[in-house]
Amino acid sequence: MSPRVTIRDVAARAGVSAGAVSMAFNDRPGLALPTRERIRAAAAELGWTPSQAARRLAGSAGRIETVGLVIARPARQLGLEPFYMEFISGIEAVLQERSASLLLRLVRDRDQEIAVQSEWWRTRRVSGSILVDLTEDDPRIPALARIGMPTVAAGHPGLAGRAVDAVWTDDAAAIEEAVRYLAVLGHRRIARVGGDPALGHTAIRTRALERITAELGLEPARTLTTDFSGHAGARATRRLLAAPERRPTAIIYDNDIMAVAGIAVAAELGLQVPRDLSLIAWDDSQLCRLTHPTLSAMSHDVHGYGVQVTRTLFDVVNRTSVPSGPAPTPVLVPRGSSAPPGA
Amino acid sequence: MSPRVTIRDVAARAGVSAGAVSMAFNDRPGLALPTRERIRAAAAELGWTPSQAARRLAGSAGRIETVGLVIARPARQLGLEPFYMEFISGIEAVLQERSASLLLRLVRDRDQEIAVQSEWWRTRRVSGSILVDLTEDDPRIPALARIGMPTVAAGHPGLAGRAVDAVWTDDAAAIEEAVRYLAVLGHRRIARVGGDPALGHTAIRTRALERITAELGLEPARTLTTDFSGHAGARATRRLLAAPERRPTAIIYDNDIMAVAGIAVAAELGLQVPRDLSLIAWDDSQLCRLTHPTLSAMSHDVHGYGVQVTRTLFDVVNRTSVPSGPAPTPVLVPRGSSAPPGA
Structure with missing residues (x-):
């Protein structure tokens, strides 16, 4: 398929406006069925899909502009736990160096996360995603591996399996x-x-x-x-x-x-x-x-963990190395709240 | 009206810039009355309205998919203060209801923020943005008003001015x-x-x-x-x-x-x-x-503040109401840390 096929080419072949092509592919009302079918046929003949268009729109071929993060927790809870904010601050530290952004989405559950991640990848709104809160037999891993989305799991390889790269703490x-x-x-x-x-x-x-x-x-x-x-x-x-x-x-x-x-x-x-x-x-x-x-x-070092996970995702997207690996193991820092019992 | 009429066509017919058209329709100051009238006449002749344009530009006709937030603080600091995470949790609560995402970017300073926001708006990666950390004579306000980007400022109208809508606490x-x-x-x-x-x-x-x-x-x-x-x-x-x-x-x-x-x-x-x-x-x-x-x-209620700011942004993008307004004033909750001195 030629990279030069645009929504305008599809519109021209179908004898409609570019707006009509967009309506047809976004399932908006207002187009007669034969028109809709003519548009889809024209797109199929030219090998044009909206994701390709979106990909081009997302711009600057190859440069990572956006990294995705989907969290399946209630919004309210996100504000209550320091972990996420420190982790996100680590992600942002790497993105800031590279003038990239984080696309953040909260969802109800894993199934919705799979739908969101798949849509992001299909339309190339992100160059890759970070998976958090891994569970045993996590359904996201095979789903995202199947569509070929660059993914790094923040979690143990015993949970992430071999299908995605992982960064974990012991x-x-x-x-x-x-x-x-x-x-x-x-x-x-x-x-x-x-x-x-x-x-x-x-x-x-x-x-x-x-x-x-x-x-x-x-x-x-x-x-x-x-x-x-x-x-x-x-x-x-x-x-x-x-x-x-x-x-x-x-x-x-x-x-x-x-x-x-x-x-x-x-x-x-x-x-x-x-x-x-x-x-x-x-x-x-x-x-x-x-x-x-x-x-x-x-x-x-949760901030550092976010940094490492994000660097690894850049490596995965750019295929620059073999990236799975452990993050530093948490170390004991004794302070005032621990002592011999009764002391 | 043809779906192909754009803000540029209106600008061309009125002999002004696209920014001036945006200013005229957003009732921004800075245009002479005759210019304003010429622009409105041109738009009427072509059957163009800003909401239609905004709807088309925002991508999949009308639906808000992404809201932008740029924060000019060091990444490390983001993880250290509960305010941001609670505020973002409020933003996400609204986005979650509407299946939309947050595009989050950390930058060095205001100038970089203006560049990022402008690029996001030019490429329609976001439907609108939330401004935080307002300063006196904030340079972001005129810059974003000029390009016609839907914006809501989380800050006092004494800081936000009249060019953008604001939600503030007293x-x-x-x-x-x-x-x-x-x-x-x-x-x-x-x-x-x-x-x-x-x-x-x-x-x-x-x-x-x-x-x-x-x-x-x-x-x-x-x-x-x-x-x-x-x-x-x-x-x-x-x-x-x-x-x-x-x-x-x-x-x-x-x-x-x-x-x-x-x-x-x-x-x-x-x-x-x-x-x-x-x-x-x-x-x-x-x-x-x-x-x-x-x-x-x-x-x-910082979470609620994030909710209100985000709802207002949806209203601004959809032009559904006149949205500026105060958030609830913080209320005193006396607990164990305050008492008469010496008591």
Whole structure:
């Protein structure tokens, strides 16, 4: 097909205006059926599709102008968790260097995400996309691989599979480091306030926690799952501390805002941190250094993670290298919220 | 009327630029009355109306697929302040209802923003844009009005002028409410940790604070400005509390993360909140309810603000109403961090 075929050529062959061609392909009312059919026939003869037109419109052949990100969470929740904003700030840092933009869309569910991503790719509104919140047997992976959309998954290759490139953090190793640290301090009863149980990385952390506590001969660790919000983190902390079973002496949180809420719940219950309760946050945004006591954390450079994922996507689109690889493993940053129990 | 009549045809017939046609139909100042009348006559002769043109230009006849947002801040900072994420979550809530996306771009400065917005509009990658972080004599306003780009400014009409529609919060009234409340509690020495001094709303709040403290016969209020980050908020709080002049008994913050930092600095200095120091946050994300004590705040529904700005942009693009208008004024939500001094 000639790259020079335009909507005008189709219009000329069908004997209509360019506007009519656009109407026919956008399924607008106002065209008689025979006209519509004549237009589609003309387009087929010339090998013209609207996506090609859109591709040309998207401009400057080959340069990445736009990267896509679809998030299947309620809009409200997006504003409540530091992770996304830090991750997006990392994406934008790379895009800013390269004068590119982020096309951001919130959707209801995975099926809608597949529809949106497919449409973006068909019409070349984006040069590639970043996948987040991977689940086990994630249906997006085969769907996007099938249409050939350049994609990088922010998630473990055990979830991303071999069909797409991935950048991941070793959550199991990080959980192990946190638990070994607490065990050395003398904690035997560790609990966890986890994230969304549907997400693959939540399950990876849960399994790692169970394995390592068993290995170290600690009491079985209890995990309560949440939607990652501070309120849910506060509720889960209250449940853990008020449970009829004996209270944990240390809690690991799956993000930082829930750990901030945990400090407030401890104060509310008259427990002193870290004497009565040690707390370890995850992700380590600036929040962890603004609380009193400051929060010990499994420090994860989320901004840097966004940077690495986006650089990898550029590599995938430009086919410049073999890009899958791990991001730095979160490292323990001990601060004021962790100590030997009773100390 | 032929679907092929464009703004350029109207411009040619009237002997003016396309920009002048846009100005005439958007009731922008800067055109002589006879020119304006000549343009309107030319459009009437050709059967051209701006809404039709806008509809056609926006791509798939009429439907808004993409809204633009350009932010002139370092990427890193984007992840550090809850305001943007809440605001974007509000934008996305409206876009999600209407199956539209947000095109997000970070730039160095205003000039680069003007270039990006103009390019987006020229190539119709967006149907319209949202302007944030207005400054006095903001150069973006005349630049985007000139090219006829549908725009809504999130900012005071005193900053946005008459050339673009605006949605704003009455920051001066909110400052007044906060100061009157603190004065009733018995505070006479109030300080403020403000945001970026280059931003228009920071200046509006500073002027309002000076006016109301003078009106109430309180000591002149000191404002230290920051980049809105928690760290800068902590530093400013230390400076205010360690100043040789007598210490303020109450501090108003321009966002919430700086107030969270303020609580930690008070604890670090051995000051008890609210007995020794009252703190009032601004914006009131969930953070304010997760600290101990909880933070009193000028509660601003930032998510709702993003919703209203975006709905207004849809109205502007679709010309469905006269859209400029105020968003709800932030309201005082007293919580645990404010009390009479010494109480």
